[in-house]
Every structure is written in C-alpha cells, then in structure tokens.
Amino acid sequence: MMExxxxxGSTREHLAFQVHLTWRAARKALLSEMERGEEHVALGAYSIPMLIGxxxxxxxxxxxxxLSLDASKVALFLRDLASKGLVERTRSASDGRVVELRLTPAGEDFAREASKASEALEAPFEGILSPGEKETLITLLEKLRDGIA
Structure with a gap:
C-alpha cells in the first residue's frame, strides 16, 4: 500500500511549528548518537559548564x-555542579552582591570532555547543509531567538 x-495546511508556514518539528527530529538524532557513547549524558549537561569555561x-x-532558562533551573544545575566539585561560586570583588562562576580544575576537565562530546553530537547534521547554509540558519535562529526573548 502506498503511503x-x-x-x-497553513501550519507548514508557522515558524514555531517548524522549529518544534526540527527540534523533535534533532533530539531523536542526538539521543541516538548519545546512546552510542560510553555513558549517557543529558543534553543540558553540556552547555552550562562549557559556557562557564x-x-x-x-x-x-x-x-x-x-541559555533562555529560568534562573531557578540554572540555580539547581549549579548546585549540582558545585556539589560535584566542578564549579565554584565567588563574590565579585567590585560588588559583593554579585556571584561569579568559575570552573574548578575538575570542571575544566569536564568542560573539555563535554566539548568533545558536543562536537560528536553534531555528526547527524553533517552534510545536510552546506557551510553557508549552516551559517545562514544559525544567524536566522539567533535573530528569531533575540526577537522573542
């Protein structure tokens, strides 16, 4: 039987719908790629230590x-990272009310490994877009994100 x-319908032209479908497909590919690795790591486990580093x-x-995250979610993640000895929180020298984040030496190792793993997770996307198309897509997604943030 032919499918x-x-x-x-008109939802094809809805950006939110297209982003949603693309995220679902990307997440499926990423999770599949992660299952091939030595250990299972949550998608969100890469970005925070890498950005702090x-x-x-x-x-x-x-x-x-x-990262377009709620401050409460970031606080929970930071608490977990600090309890594992990966992140240290210090008070700003110029404004004691401000907390600054830095990686510990163990956190730097973790961030390096996370960066390597993040690069490996790009594998499902290689070859789908040309380098120019990829840069255009990134620019457009940043523009959309900045416009709705």
Missing amino acids: LPVHF LNPGITPMQLASA
Missing part, C-alpha cells in the same frame, strides 16, 4: 539569559 503524504566570572543570571 499518502501528510498535509500540514568560556566566560569565567559569568553570573548565574547571565547564564540563564544566554
């Missing part, structure tokens, strides 16, 4: 804003 194409002294609020 008929699925029609999406790239931005020593970043604040929890800056992290939340950069």
